Amino acid sequence: MIIWIDADAAPRAIKEMVYKAAKRTNLPVRLVANSYMSIPDNPLFTITVVESGPDEADRYIEENIAKGHIVITADIPLAAKVVARGAHAINPVGVEYTEKNVGERLAARNLMSDLRSAGMDTGGPSALSRKNVQDFANILDRLLTRLMKRE
Template identity: 75%
Template sequence: MIIWIDADAVPRAIKEMVFKAAQRTNTPVHLVANSYITIPDNPLFRFTLVDSGPDEADRRIEENVAEGHIVITADIPLAAKAVAKGCYVINPAGKEYTKENVGEHLATRDLMTNLRSAGMETGGPPALSRKNIEAFANILDRLLTRLINNG
């Protein structure tokens, strides 16, 4: 099992939470971004810098994930591709994407994109709240516990 982080858009508080959980469970973490990110000096953690450009980090993650890996991303198309490969996907706001719900999230995202291209102001996502961080921590802990116990 590997935890993959789409690191360009994942807030620092979430990354730090993942680092702590990974150290506790001895789980490798691979961060991918198109700008340099400082990570703790730990052999469990690896950072990959990809070319600048839209979706470069997403593409690298998609090429390397495998069934049973955990992917942390705010990018819904990447989430859909990872779920299709059998990954567990969590967004930084504490929502888990599954085979049952990722299609609906993707459709909503596409609708919002179309509305924005038509000139409608839709606003961005809300700021990360303490409740979001707690939800993320709970989902990550539950997933790690289940995956470790089921070996």
Template identity: 55%
Template sequence: MKIWIDADACPRVIKEMVFRASERLQVPVCLVANKDLSRAHSRLITSILVADGFDIADDYIAEHAAPEDLVITADIPLAARIVANGGVALDPRGELYTEENVGERLSIRDLMQELRSAGLVLGGPAQFGLTDRKRFASSLDRTLTRMVKLKR
């Protein structure tokens, strides 16, 4: 079992929560990004620097994550790929992507992109806040507890 983080846009506070959980449960973490990232000093944490380009980090994660791994990503197409391969994906705001909800999330994402392109909607998601952090911490704990139990 490993935790993969789509690290380019992942909030630092989320990475720190994952690092603490990694130490507590002794689960390795791999950060994947197209820019050099500072990381926690731990034998459990590694980072992969991929080439700069659209979806390069996502492709790397999708190709290397195993079904027993957890992927932390806000990228819905990546989450859909992970779920389709039998894996587990968690949004930095605490929503677990599932077979039941990932298709709907993709549709909403596509619709919002079209509306933004047409100038009908401005801006993106709401600012990341304390409620998001709490929701993520709770979801991360629940998900990792379940996954560690299944591993044993």
């Protein structure tokens, strides 16, 4: 099992939670980003820098994940692809994407994108709150516990 982070937009607090969980469970973490970023000095953690461009990090993650891996991403189209491949996806506010909910979330995302393209102001995402970070930590812990029991 590998934990992947779509790292360009991942908040620092979320990455820190993943690092702690990875150290506790001895799981590797693979960050993927369009530019280099500093990561803790730990052999469990690696960063892959991909070419700049839209969806390059997403493409890399999609091509390299396997069934049972975990992907941390706010990108709903990537989450849909991850779930379709038998891996697990969690967004930074603590929602696990599943076969049951990812289609609905993708449809809502596409609707909002269409509305923005038509000139409607739909607002942006809220700032990450302490509750979001706690929700994320809880869902990550539950998912890791569930998956490690299967191994």
